[in-house]
Amino acid sequence: MTFWKLFIRNRGAVVGLGILALITLMAASASLFYPEDPFSLAGQPMSPPGENGFLLGSDSLGRDVAAGIAHGAKTSLLIGLMATIVAVVVGIVMGALAGYYGGAIDNLLMRLTEMFQTIPSFVFAILLVAIMKPSIESIVIAIAVVSWPAVARLVRGEFLSLRNREFVQACHTLGMSDIRIMLGEILPNCLSPIIVIGSLMVATAILIESGLAFLGLGDPNIMSWGFQIGAGRTLLRSAWWVCTFPGIAILLTVLAINLVGEGMNDALNPRLRERT
Amino acid sequence: MSHFARRMRYVVKRLLQAIPIVIAIVVLNFFLLQLAEGDAVDVLAGEAGSATPEYMAELRAKFGLDQPLPVQLAIYLKNVVVFDLGYSFRHEMPVSELILDRVVPTLLLMVSTIMLAVGFGIVLGLIAAISLNTWRDTAISIFALITYATPLFWVGLMLIVVFSLNLGWFPTSGMENFAMFYEGWDRVWDIAHHLVLPTITLSLFYLALYTRLMRASMLEQAGQDYVTTARAKGVTENRIMFVHVLRNALLPVVTMAGVQVGALIGGSVIVESVFAWPGLGMLAFEALFARDLNLLLGIFLLSALLVVAVNLVVDLIYSSLDPRIEVS
């Protein structure tokens, strides 16, 4: 059975994919529906949802929450994806080399990984953003830097346990190159935990951005969900909508990404096929 | 050589290897922190309202910040070797004293959070895996995801609003009641009472990770050849699940828990901030923005030692769970 057929059998995954497609569409068409700058003071401050022409209400300066969510989708998705791609690629390279070759290479790479892990990750992210000055780029870099060691350790663990398996030994006997064995044989067999951790990482990146914004380290010139939550948190008790709707946007996105990740995991995991 | 002796030799070797790594970490951190603009004197003078450049120069001399960087580093390293972490510029107290004050609250929060998150995560993941693709599986997945995807400070504030303000069950913040200053068992009870909300908040965040990892890992193991073999031998399903599969499925969970112990010190900045919990996360956060570099370096050093130790322990557990991974 093909991957796609297996994937669409998972109802949750399909729903997730649908939500994700909608959010991507929203991000792409934000300027169409809300041509104004999302920071513009569009009307009566603190309007509840549905009043004064604000679908999801307005914040303390009279900015449209819905416009912010539409425009912020682009930023938040970008931060999540970019940071994760960088982190996963670096993590796989480091983990695979360490796990496959073992010995001195393993030792060197793992010590390097450890060095990055020794600083508590959120504090490290804060530190990096503070050093580089708050901006979208510094936030992406900071999230990627603190995220890759987890991938590296996981991949290494998988490689360590897979490299002595019979099928790998067989590949050696057949004279396959190391790179081919790593990428073509071992990597596909440990994709499922990587997908699980990777999908969670996109979500984590979006959450880290909102955490940084909570602590006042967001990019002040770019609209993102994190910015909206950071700006709305003191209004939580007086104007719940300002921070709740972007929060729901984050929640839905994270949920969707994870459902898709899970669906891919189930579809990719060759051993599950026999069971279902 | 006996199994035990081989183990011991491995541990000693790893510890010896750790020394240059820790030194390298200190050096790296030292230079990393130098990249930040401004110094502790700027902050102190800025807070004081106004200070003359002469006064600021005097302060820099007092803190040793007027020395060239390599000299500062050399002095720091020399002190670290004899376990002297130096003086906090801001608090005018030895760094070690400041850190020690925060270690107990941090450990309280960390350990209770890990226990709650890993414990519930394993149970939920197990249930989800056993009842694969049923409503129970879906409900657990969605629950875990929602708790994970909700911003921590939002969860924290909502718990405060509901359980402190509306129901009056728990205090809003802090580690103790500062009007009463309880002693003895009353104090233990008081601290436990204050610990509940921050622990729940933080463990909700980590719960998803362990639940999902446990579920994925269980399914992965359930498809392995040894399960088929065991089944063929007539071992009961329960025994297969709870003895063979479970044991192997714990492997990635343990790895992740290990990775997380280090992260938990830093990961709790937000929870410590929301609940005014006197942990190391907030201390590091405040030290960074006060450019109290000695204090920050001290915290990073402690965290480095912790991570090195945890990684070693994880590797040891790893090898005893999965004998195919050799320790050498």
Place this chain on the structure above:
Amino acid sequence: MSFRSWATAALCALGLIFGAVAASAQKAGGTLVYIVQPEPPSLASFLSTSGPIGLVAPKIYEGLLDYDNELNIVPALAESYDVSEDGKTITFNLRQGVTWHDGEPFTSADVQFTVMEILSKVHPRGPNSFREVTSIDTPDEHTAVFNLANPAPYMLRALSAYESPMVPKHLLEGQDPRNSDLANNPVGTGPFKFVEWQKGQYIRLDKNEDYWREGLPYLDRVVGRFIPDASTRTAAMENEEVMYGAFGAIPNIDAVRLRDTDGFNVTTDGYAMINPMALIEFNTTKPPFDNPALRQAVSIALDREFLIDNIWFGYGKPATSALSSNFSATGLYAEGMPNYAPNSNVEAAIAVLDEAGLTPNADGVRASFSLDLIPYGEDWRRAGEYMKQALAEIGVAVDLRYEDVPTWLKRIYADYDFDMNVNYFYQLPDPVLGVHRHYGTDQIRQGTHFVNSSRYSNPELDALLSAGAQEADAAKRSEIYAQIQEILANDKPVANLFEMEFLTVYNEKLKDHATSALGSYGSFAEAWIDD
């Protein structure tokens, strides 16, 4: 200058206070937990005027004088004082029988040591406040005579516990005051004694049983708690875990909500001595703000009432001059200054720009620059976001910058690497203390914080500033300050935005907590809890 002696008046006032004590039903006992935010770096109020130190130290240390809510001088460690005819000698008669918390007696030697060796040397504002003091004579243990080079009428406004705390000579003499144990273990004469400081949690002070004011303090204990998150501070207030939070510890939006909730109240009293002003500093030495027209246009284009209403929730007054309208009591404030309006006037601002030749380029942009925001909380970010939008209306493109405190301080006051900076300053009870530092050429001091970062230099203004500092005649002085304000309103090296009103939120069970002009920088000696 007229000879003044009001020892009798002071005695009457004291009699009134103690009379009131006997008459109403103050209850003794109880613990007051209040918010101290952020955690102070130390408790050395003789070294630093840092806000959180001010929230704690004046409970422990006292000043020679205090000030009531009408800003009248009331006695504290000095029972009375005399100013000589020529204004160059001030004699303080010190209270007898006052002891330090360690049991040593408080004497004139402590006063002499504190002012000459500590405040004049290591206090951030002391060298300015006491700059005319040449020596202090101590004819006996309870008399301190200040000898001045020139009259310094503003000095008598700077003798509160917060501004000029009296410190024990016997514990500081022969030591480096910047390195003393007193910073973390203060010993004063005040109503509360220092007991314990748990870093990251609280500072605990207990009642001084030997306090010189009979029957005071009422409270057994005062605990200052540190709660980093603003929303949690509100929750702790609502849950009655804390009873008092000043200096905006409770965000305005929550304060407004609590004001309308039973059991809580809000006051703006207690900030008259610090007189805070929100403002914009322009970098007048480099384009685009070397052009005064752009500075005026920015001031005209911003809607001060919008800021007050939507970000500070109604607390504050639009600025109308370089001096706060709080100075109208002393006659120094001048009305009707140009380029200050409560609401924005986009047309007028554009007209100013057109006239100055700042016309739009192909993209419709007349000028572009970055706007730095003081990193002291979310409100300032909102203000910056508003300004960016408001300035876009007059064709000015703004890039916002929000960095951490050390980065920001270095950028503005050491590197001068900024265009326009949002900030706030304390104007204090006299312009000499709080306003001059902004404008004088002698206040262009690279590396010193909160001085003339605009690097504005105008010899005419410099002459007026030094005349204003020494003029003893009230009418002449107000004439000088009117000229100063006229020049500053047109040149605008700094555009004042609004006179800030800090809020104190308190539980109504807490009584008599605002008996001095110092407010939360006061002592809590008369505060009591009505359970």
